[in-house]
Amino acid sequence: METIVQQLLNGLTVGGIYALIALGYTMVYGIIKLINFAHGDIFMVGAFVGLLAVNLIADSFIVAVLAAVVFCGFLGIFVEKVAYRPLRENSPKVVITSALGLMLIILLAVFARGDVAGIVSSGTFWIGAVLILAVMFWLIRGRVSGRNKNGNSRINALISAIGMSIVISNMVMLLNGPQREVYPRLLPDYSFSAGPFHISALQLFIIAVSFVLMYLLYYIVHKTKTGLAMRAVSHNLNAARLMGINPDRIISFTFLIGSCLAAVAGVLVGTYYNIADPNVGMMYGLKAFVAAVLGGIGSIPGAVVGGIVLGVAEVMGVAFISPSFRDAIAFGILIFILIVKPTGLFGTKMKEKV
Amino acid sequence: MEKHDKILELKNVSLHFGGLKAVNDVSFSMGANEILSLIGPNGAGKTSTFNLITGVYTPTSGDVLYKGRRVNDLKPYEITRAGMARTFQNIRLFKQLTVEENIILAMHNLRKIDLVRSVLSTPFYYRELGGVKKQAEIYLDYFGLMEHRNIRAENLPYGKQRELEICRALATGADVLLLDEPAAGMNPSETEQLMVTINRIRKELSKGVFLIEHDMKLVMGISDRIVVLDYGRKIAEGSPEEIRNDRRVIDAYLGKEVEENAEA
Numbered sequence: 001m002e003t004i005v006q007q008l009l010n011g012l013t014v015g016g017i018y019a020l021i022a023l024g025y026t027m028v029y030g031i032i033k034l035i036n037f038a039h040g041d042i043f044m045v046g047a048f049v050g051l052l053a054v055n056l057i058a059d060s061f062i063v064a065v066l067a068a069v070v071f072c073g074f075l076g077i078f079v080e081k082v083a084y085r086p087l088r089e090n091s092p093k094v095v096i097t098s099a100l101g102l103m104l105i106i107l108l109a110v111f112a113r114g115d116v117a118g119i120v121s122s123g124t125f126w127i128g129a130v131l132i133l134a135v136m137f138w139l140i141r142g143r144v145s146g147r148n149k150n151g152n153s154r155i156n157a158l159i160s161a162i163g164m165s166i167v168i169s170n171m172v173m174l175l176n177g178p179q180r181e182v183y184p185r186l187l188p189d190y191s192f193s194a195g196p197f198h199i200s201a202l203q204l205f206i207i208a209v210s211f212v213l214m215y216l217l218y219y220i221v222h223k224t225k226t227g228l229a230m231r232a233v234s235h236n237l238n239a240a241r242l243m244g245i246n247p248d249r250i251i252s253f254t255f256l257i258g259s260c261l262a263a264v265a266g267v268l269v270g271t272y273y274n275i276a277d278p279n280v281g282m283m284y285g286l287k288a289f290v291a292a293v294l295g296g297i298g299s300i301p302g303a304v305v306g307g308i309v310l311g312v313a314e315v316m317g318v319a320f321i322s323p324s325f326r327d328a329i330a331f332g333i334l335i336f337i338l339i340v341k342p343t344g345l346f347g348t349k350m351k352e353k354v
Numbered sequence: 355m356e357k358h359d360k361i362l363e364l365k366n367v368s369l370h371f372g373g374l375k376a377v378n379d380v381s382f383s384m385g386a387n388e389i390l391s392l393i394g395p396n397g398a399g400k401t402s403t404f405n406l407i408t409g410v411y412t413p414t415s416g417d418v419l420y421k422g423r424r425v426n427d428l429k430p431y432e433i434t435r436a437g438m439a440r441t442f443q444n445i446r447l448f449k450q451l452t453v454e455e456n457i458i459l460a461m462h463n464l465r466k467i468d469l470v471r472s473v474l475s476t477p478f479y480y481r482e483l484g485g486v487k488k489q490a491e492i493y494l495d496y497f498g499l500m501e502h503r504n505i506r507a508e509n510l511p512y513g514k515q516r517e518l519e520i521c522r523a524l525a526t527g528a529d530v531l532l533l534d535e536p537a538a539g540m541n542p543s544e545t546e547q548l549m550v551t552i553n554r555i556r557k558e559l560s561k562g563v564f565l566i567e568h569d570m571k572l573v574m575g576i577s578d579r580i581v582v583l584d585y586g587r588k589i590a591e592g593s594p595e596e597i598r599n600d601r602r603v604i605d606a607y608l609g610k611e612v613e614e615n616a617e618a
Contacts, residue, residue: 216473224472225465232448232459239446242408244434244463244526 002196007319008312013203013272014312016210020265022295022303023217023286024258027216028085030234030298031254032088038079038164040285041172046072046266047183047276048172054184061186061271068263075168076259077252083164085248087157165282172278180277183270206268213261215306221300226253234298285329287314290334296347305345360422361386361562362407362438362530367416369402369586376402379416386529389563390554391573393597394583395606400566401443403583404532407564408440409433420530435463439528442521443535443566449508450509453499453518456507457490460525490525495520497551513544517551523554531555533565537572545569549576574598582606 006337021043028036046068053067054060189202221227232240233250241247269284291310295302310330317329337344363383369376377399384390405411407418409430418425420436428436439460440448448456467482494500497517502510507518516536523531536552537545549572555561567573573580574594582590582597584606590597597603 005569042355127449220469224469225462225467225470226469228451228455228459229462235448235450236446238410239442239448241460242410242440242524243436243457243460244431244439246429246431 003319005197007315009197009203009207010198011312011315012308013206013311014315015306015308016207017265017269017272018284018288018291018311019304019307020210020213020261020268021284021305022291023214023300024262025289025292026295026297026300026303027230027254027258029292030300031230031237031251032084032157033093034161035289035297036079036255036258037158037161037285037289038083039258039262040283040288041165041168041281042072042075043262043266043269043284043288044276044278045075045168045172046263046305047270047280048165048176048181048266048278049263050267050270051181051183051276054186059184059186061267064186064267065264068267069260072259072263072266073256076255076262079164080252080255083160084157087250125223133354149187149238158223165285169278169281176278178278180275183274183276186267186271186276202272206272209264209268213264217257217261217300220257226250227291230254287330290330293344294333294337296344299344299346302346304308359386360384361566363419364403364407364420365417367401367403367406367413367418369406369411370414373374375586377406377583380583380586380588381416382581382588382591384530384562384564385578386562387556387560388578389552389565389576391479391577391580392564392566392583393568393573393580397585398583400583401534402586404440404534404566406436407433407532418508426518427447433526434526437527437529438532439526439530440532441523441534441536445515445519445540447515447519447522449506451507452504453507453510454487454490454494454503456518456522457493457525458486459484460490460522464527472532493521493525496524496554513540513547516540517548518596519584520551520555524559524561528561530562533563533567535566535568537567537569545572547574552576 021039025036026040028034028039049071050064050068054064057063057067072143180306187202187205189200191198193199219227221230226239229240229245229250230253232243232245232246237247240250270279287310288307291306292303293306293311295306310333313333314326314329317325321329341347360383365381368378369428380399380403386525392403394400402411406413407425409425409432413426420433420438420598423436425433425436451459465482465486467479472479488547491500491503494503497520499514499518499521500520502514507515510518516539520531520533520536525534533552537548539573540548553576556563565573565577577594579592580590580594580597581588582600582603589606590600590603592600
């Protein structure tokens with residue numbers, strides 16, 4: 001019994017973090033029907049930016065979170081602008097942009113094989129990278145105003161998302177090196193006993209932060225003007241833009257919010273496990289994706305419930321079956337839910353339009 | 355025909371989809387406080403014309419002028435902000451939102467609240483929201499939708515959904531309403547009611563109404579002027595009386611039926 005309660009607390013901690021990341025997936029999916037695979041990597045960047053801020057500025061949790069949130073917020077908007085918006089608009093420049101993106105990836109791959117430190121310190125690399133980014137940005141800025149409906153570009157956007165994920169994680173490895181970094185303990189971790197239970201203050205804190213942020217998100221989506229516009233765009237983008245809503249702004253805003261939540265999750269994970277790992281983005285991203293699907297992708301309460309259920313299930317599995325089953329449980333749940341109820345716990349039925 | 359200032363003007367507008375000329379060299383104008391109808395057989399290019407005006411499509415050639423300003427290249431949301439709002443042939447409400455939310459949403463651009471103040475729940479947030487709700491009530495009252503304001507739009511009866519869509523277009527603050535077949539699927543008494551409402555919008559709120567409609571009784575009953583399209587071309591323009599007696603219109607589209615209808 002004691003173990004169960006103890007493990008429940010562990011599960012809630014992990015689940016709260018999954019839920020924070022899953023919210024980003026589900027919101028973006030709700031609005032543009034895209035699974036943003038770069039989201040997990042934004043989470044990972046959040047951890048590293050927090051680490052960097054701690055090293056540069058001050059050894060404080062607040063500093064780490066603020067730096068991570070600001071940086072990842074911009075990164076999320078940037079990713080949307082560079083990788084998804086041109087595809088949505090179906091403009092002819094997509095081809096050019098994609099080609100340049102591919103060039104960038106290849107360049108990075110070539111560089112990454114060599115001596116990382118040497119390359120990073122070489123001026124040629126930086127000038128090259130800045131030039132490529134500048135040209136891409138210029139092309140996208142001057143895009144033709146395509147009015148095509150967002151029809152056939154979904155699979156392209158998905159591929160673009162995977163590419164973006166690779167680019168981001170490799171960028172971090174290039175700048176930081178592929179090794180894990182020790183994360184400073186930003187929060188005092190003392191545990192106290194309540195009856196037979198040992199309760200960790202850090203865990204309580206993480207759970208509390210997760211729920212406060214979820215409430216904040218709920219408030220934004222349901223009580224503010226922008227949130228109303230978000231819901232409208234997700235129900236019917238074409239009707240929304242004829243109501244005077246600029247869908248691009250709402251989409252940017254969605255990426256901003258999702259990325260900020262992921263950034264906080266990144267710092268929390270770093271603090272909790274005392275480690276920042278450039279390779280962790282993909283795995284956390286996938287887990288959060290499972291959580292979003294479990295809850296019904298596109299549904300905000302679904303992402304919260306899905307994240308918590310997944311977290312608890314994983315921790316219980318580790319405690320009572322075997323630690324090596326951790327990932328198997330998560331993906332087992334994904335397979336199970338896709339077979340039994342593909343729309344997820346809170347998902348709505350897909351209506352076939354005739 | 356009364357004299358009006360031109361609020362909306364189409365100058366030699368064409369829209370081509372590959373070889374298909376959906377709209378072909380069409381010119382007409384609309385007065386600020388006018389009820390103008392666009393009629394024509396199926397596939398004549400009526401909805402395409404609406405899409406051109408509201409920025410869904412960009413004209414292949416020609417100009418669309420709104421209040422003397424060229425609006426060809428504006429995006430749909432910019433057109434709405436400029437002052438033209440529309441409804442759709444197939445109702446496009448935000449079904450999962452409540453009736454009131456649909457209206458508040460349409461007031462998006464008129465609202466002066468930012469996110470920070472909303473999240474902090476400053477007194478300004480409550481004052482602003484109160485003002486918006488009051489304004490929404492005025493619009494809802496206009497269409498007799500007040501009692502339904504808290505139910506989800508999808509649960510309204512069909513006729514009410516159409517009215518809500520018009521109400522929502524009105525709430526954007528537009529000076530010109532473009533109604534795409536507002537009476538489609540309505541029964542005769544609902545259509546009757548719709549005519550009264552459209553007339554009230556024009557008279558009491560001094561808006562211009564531009565409508566596409568197949569219901570000849572409605573078209574002939576409320577229009578100041580009518581523009582007739584056939585195969586993307588404008589074949590006639592004039593008062594209901596003139597259109598009714600226009601040989602080309604009768605040949606192309608109305609046949610003898612309209613005369614029977616008109617007499618009835």
